[in-house]
Amino acid sequence: MRMKKFGTVLCVALVVALAMGALSAEAAIKLRFAGQNPIEHQNTKAMNQVKEMIEKATNGEIVIEVYPASQLGDYTLIYEELMRGSIDFALISIPNQFDPATQISTTPFMAKDYAEAKKVYAKGGWLFNKVAEIQAKQGIRFLAFNADGFGGLGLTKEPVDVLNPAVKKGVLVRVPPIPVFKAVVEDMGYQTVSIPYAELYTALQTGIAEGWVGGAPSHNYLGFRDVIKHYYQLNIYLENEQYLISDETWKKLSPEHQKIIEDIVAQVGEESFDISARDDAFYLEKLKEAGTKVYTYPAEQLAELAENAKRTTWPKVGKLIGEDLMNEMIKTFESK
Numbered sequence: 150m151r152m153k154k155f156g157t158v159l160c161v162a163l164v165v166a167l168a169m170g171a172l173s174a175e176a177a178i179k180l181r182f183a184g185q186n187p188i189e190h191q192n193t194k195a196m197n198q199v200k201e202m203i204e205k206a207t208n209g210e211i212v213i214e215v216y217p218a219s220q221l222g223d224y225t226l227i228y229e230e231l232m233r234g235s236i237d238f239a240l241i242s243i244p245n246q247f248d249p250a251t252q253i254s255t256t257p258f259m260a261k262d263y264a265e266a267k268k269v270y271a272k273g274g275w276l277f278n279k280v281a282e283i284q285a286k287q288g289i290r291f292l293a294f295n296a297d298g299f300g301g302l303g304l305t306k307e308p309v310d311v312l313n314p315a316v317k318k319g320v321l322v323r324v325p326p327i328p329v330f331k332a333v334v335e336d337m338g339y340q341t342v343s344i345p346y347a348e349l350y351t352a353l354q355t356g357i358a359e360g361w362v363g364g365a366p367s368h369n370y371l372g373f374r375d376v377i378k379h380y381y382q383l384n385i386y387l388e389n390e391q392y393l394i395s396d397e398t399w400k401k402l403s404p405e406h407q408k409i410i411e412d413i414v415a416q417v418g419e420e421s422f423d424i425s426a427r428d429d430a431f432y433l434e435k436l437k438e439a440g441t442k443v444y445t446y447p448a449e450q451l452a453e454l455a456e457n458a459k460r461t462t463w464p465k466v467g468k469l470i471g472e473d474l475m476n477e478m479i480k481t482f483e484s485k
Contacts, residue, residue: 177212178406180237180398183221183230185390191424192295192390193217195417196240199392202413211406213238232288234397240295242390245327250283250470253478254294257333257386257462258455261448263299263426266387270294270422272415275481279474280391290399292392292411293418296425298365299384303377305359311381312450314338314457323349323358332465333385333458334362350376363388365425366432374439382433382445383454392418 182200186192193215200213221227221236225244230236232247243251254276260266269276272293284291302308308318314337322339324330325346334341339360344352352358353376360377365388369380392414399407437443459479467475 177210178402180211180213181221182213182215182238182240183227183236184215184217184240185219185224185227185242187218190217191421191428192240192297195295195421195424199413199417202417203410206409206413207406211402211410228289228393231393231395234288234395236395237398238392238394240390240392247287248283250474251280252327252329252466253283253470253474254280254389254391255329255386256466256478257329258384258458259482260387261384261451261455263296263422266296266299267419267422270296270387270389272419275478279478284391284393285396288396290394290396292394292414294421295390295392295418296422297388297390298367298425298429299382300363300365300386300388301369301383302379302381302385303361303364303369303373304379304381305353305356305377307379308339308381311383311444312446312453314454314461321359323352323361325363328469329462329466330362333462336457336461336465337454349373353377366429366436369441370432370435370439374436374441377441379442380433380436380444382429382443384448384451385454 182196184193184196196215196217200215203211203213219227222230224241225246227236227239227241228244228247231239243254245252254270259276260269268274271277277291277294280294281291302311302322304320304322306320308320310316311318316338318338320339322334322341323344324334324341326343331341331343339362342358344358349358349361350373353361353373360379361373362385364372366380366382369377394410402410433443433445463475463479
């Protein structure tokens with residue numbers, strides 16, 4: 150009889166435990182976290198790090214499902230879904246068709262090196278706060294920047310006097326269909342052609358394009374080391390993505406959960422600048438090993454290109470993103 154009672158009690162305890170577990174699982178807040186980079190990419194590693202840190206800090210009250218490699222759509226679609234609230238959380242590049250002002254974070258020559266970039270893109274700084282304002286208009290909360298490499302020029306032929314923007318370079322450079330990129334490259338003395346990124350490798354092979362702009366050392370090595378002959382690390386702009394969360398999702402979170410997410414993403418975003426700097430150095434060496442001629446320059450040697458861009462290209466950027474916004478940015482950076 151006692152054994153029968155014990156068995157009954159044990160069964161009841163197991164049922165209660167399973168029920169509590171089921172209730173706990175149902176009570177957990179599940180967030181879909183979308184990314185655009187391959188599984189092995191540093192950005193996807195950062196997404197998984199954010200997931201683990203948030204789940205640990207909330208004791209499993211928040212559960213994050215990571216979807217890298219554009220599994221939920223390309224960055225344009227992900228951005229739209231964030232606006233709608235059908236995707237919760239993302240680490241993506243920002244499309245410009247919803248508001249041209251979003252291009253401000255890729256304004257050329259905003260920072261000359263990583264030490265300066267850490268200040269320019271820092272949480273609480275002018276750029277951070279301005280981007281937060283811009284994203285808020287789309288129903289999206291901006292959390293942090295993610296650094297992904299300083300962009301340069303990967304070329305199949307050697308240009309003329311690369312550091313002198315007044316000289317015609319005699320090289321046809323592929324630019325993305327974004328006016329900011331076209332403007333800065335032409336202001337540096339290159340001819341430009343717009344070609345889809347998926348067709349770039351073939352274009353470089355066949356001579357339809359003789360180079361491309363914007364890619365960091367990692368992108369040039371992993372994607373184009375077989376076709377480019379020269380790589381110039383000109384620090385034209387810092388390729389960056391943004392950690393974003395839908396306003397609809399954000400409003401459903403408790404203040405405690407909001408702070409946990411905000412703090413963790415800020416930490417991982419800040420760490421990305423050091424990781425990016427290490428990646429740049431690593432892949433510059435890999436490019437050399439692959440037979441590409443690599444050219445790097447101290448910041449003072451790039452000063453003429455930077456000043457030319459601020460004098461010539463920035464006003465063109467202002468016409469795209471809004472002259473008031475650009476004038477505010479110019480005044481902010483001139484005061485430092």
